[in-house]
Amino acid sequence: MNDKLKPGHEQYAEDLALYALGALEADSCAQLELHLKDCPACRSELAALRGDAALLALSVSGPAPPQRSRQRLLSAIGDIKKEQPVAVRAIPVRRPWWSFAPVFASLVLAVIAILLVRENTNLKQANEQLTAQMIKADKDSQKAREIMALITAQDAVHVSLVSTGTPPPHVKTIYQPRTGRLCLMASNLAPLPAGKTYELWLIPKSGAPMPAGLFKPDAHGMAMMMPENPEVPAWTDLKAFAVTVEPEGGTTTPTMPIVLMGSGQ
Amino acid sequence: MLVERLRASDEGAMAQLYDRYSGIVYSVALRVLNDTGAAEDVLQEVFLQLWRNPGVFDSSRGSLGAWLSVIARNRAIDALRKRKPVTDFENVILSVECNLESEAGRKVSIEKARAALTKVPADQRKALELAFFQGLTHTEIAAKTGEPLGTIKTRIRAALTALRKAMIEK
Numbered sequence: 381m382n383d384k385l386k387p388g389h390e391q392y393a394e395d396l397a398l399y400a401l402g403a404l405e406a407d408s409c410a411q412l413e414l415h416l417k418d419c420p421a422c423r424s425e426l427a428a429l430r431g432d433a434a435l436l437a438l439s440v441s442g443p444a445p446p447q448r449s450r451q452r453l454l455s456a457i458g459d460i461k462k463e464q465p466v467a468v469r470a471i472p473v474r475r476p477w478w479s480f481a482p483v484f485a486s487l488v489l490a491v492i493a494i495l496l497v498r499e500n501t502n503l504k505q506a507n508e509q510l511t512a513q514m515i516k517a518d519k520d521s522q523k524a525r526e527i528m529a530l531i532t533a534q535d536a537v538h539v540s541l542v543s544t545g546t547p548p549p550h551v552k553t554i555y556q557p558r559t560g561r562l563c564l565m566a567s568n569l570a571p572l573p574a575g576k577t578y579e580l581w582l583i584p585k586s587g588a589p590m591p592a593g594l595f596k597p598d599a600h601g602m603a604m605m606m607p608e609n610p611e612v613p614a615w616t617d618l619k620a621f622a623v624t625v626e627p628e629g630g631t632t633t634p635t636m637p638i639v640l641m642g643s644g645q
Numbered sequence: 646m647l648v649e650r651l652r653a654s655d656e657g658a659m660a661q662l663y664d665r666y667s668g669i670v671y672s673v674a675l676r677v678l679n680d681t682g683a684a685e686d687v688l689q690e691v692f693l694q695l696w697r698n699p700g701v702f703d704s705s706r707g708s709l710g711a712w713l714s715v716i717a718r719n720r721a722i723d724a725l726r727k728r729k730p731v732t733d734f735e736n737v738i739l740s741v742e743c744n745l746e747s748e749a750g751r752k753v754s755i756e757k758a759r760a761a762l763t764k765v766p767a768d769q770r771k772a773l774e775l776a777f778f779q780g781l782t783h784t785e786i787a788a789k790t791g792e793p794l795g796t797i798k799t800r801i802r803a804a805l806t807a808l809r810k811a812m813i814e815k
Contacts, residue, residue, distance in 0.1 A: 397802040402719065403776035403783050430715060432805040435812060436777050437714035439758040442672035449671075449685050450663055456689065457656055457696050 400429035569597035677721035722780035761811030
């Protein structure tokens with residue numbers, strides 16, 4: 381056996397024997413196959429080793445195959461012969477309309493699937509929006525409950541705050557229609573420019589405003605006036621009082637703007 | 646020649662080939678698989694493959710009977726290991742000096758092979774049969790027998806050498 385191998389190829393002898401039987405491990409196979417490509421002597425030895433292995437196969441004794449196997453094989457061969465291609469002219473066949481039904485059904489299903497996916501996406505978005513709104517409403521409701529609880533709490537202290545700047549002027553008039561007498565008390569009045577005075581006007585329900593007296597504030601913005609001789613006729617129907625800033629000595633008709641005004645009602 | 650007639654899709658030729666070699670093919674498959682149904686399947690497959698593609702057998706390379714027996718063994722091993730067929734029909738090239746075509750020639754060759762096998766030392770024969778009939782690799786045989794890898798390699802090689810020598814001597 382070794383005499384068939386080239387000198388130096390003895391190293392492959394055992395692997396060739398294993399390879400002939402299919403008993404060589406895969407990693408060694410790759411290396412041997414690479415060598416076999418370029419070595420006719422080793423290829424020849426491999427064929428001889430396979431022949432030896434065939435002797436092993438021939439040595440096996442056993443029963444004959446069942447008779448049905450022969451019939452089975454010959455039937456199969458007959459079927460294969462029938463299947464062999466025969467030159468036939470291809471005849472274009474017009475397909476009936478209903479043969480496209482599966483294709484059409486597939487397309488319809490695909491469209492429905494797309495619509496369902498889109499609808500599902502929209503529903504998801506709407507659901508997310510509703511959830512967000514519910515969370516916000518819940519927060520708002522919680523805040524309203526907290527405010528109401530504070531307002532109605534027995535032990536809460538209520539404090540009103542006013543401006544910390546110049547307090548607004550405050551004028552109070554007391555008028556007696558029956559006699560035509562009147563009195564004015566004022567506080568927080570703004571200082572007047574030089575040559576100017578405040579003038580009180582009685583505005584009747586009908587007719588032009590009537591001058592009702594002059595007054596000036598002191599250094600603290602306080603003023604008080606009660607004319608000795610009423611300038612306003614008795615039984616005048618009062619609508620309102622107004623104050624304007626007028627030249628020293630007063631006028632008979634008010635000069636706009638009205639700086640203070642109070643209804644008689 | 647029968648193989649030439651196979652190429653012409655002669656069913657009669659296939660029937661003759663079957664009658665001639667089905668016993669060898671079936672016996673090998675049955676020895677490997679130990680299952681009559683599975684062996685029958687291998688028998689069908691081997692002959693159908695030859696029918697479909699008679700060109701896979703190169704008559705200049707040796708006996709069709711020996712070639713079929715090796716193909717049957719390889720397919721049976723594939724079935725035994727439940728793997729996809731890895732045997733490539735075209736790649737199985739073997740040379741064997743025996744006459745299997747005639748009934749008398751087959752009987753003589755088979756008897757010679759059996760006699761030759763009895764001359765192979767038992768340990769070598771065991772390693773060879775584990776590889777051939779059970780499809781074990783030399784690593785698997787070493788693990789199964791508890792012998793070193795190198796010993797298994799040497800025994801298999803020596804078994805094939807002894808078999809060949811015994812065939813020539815007779």
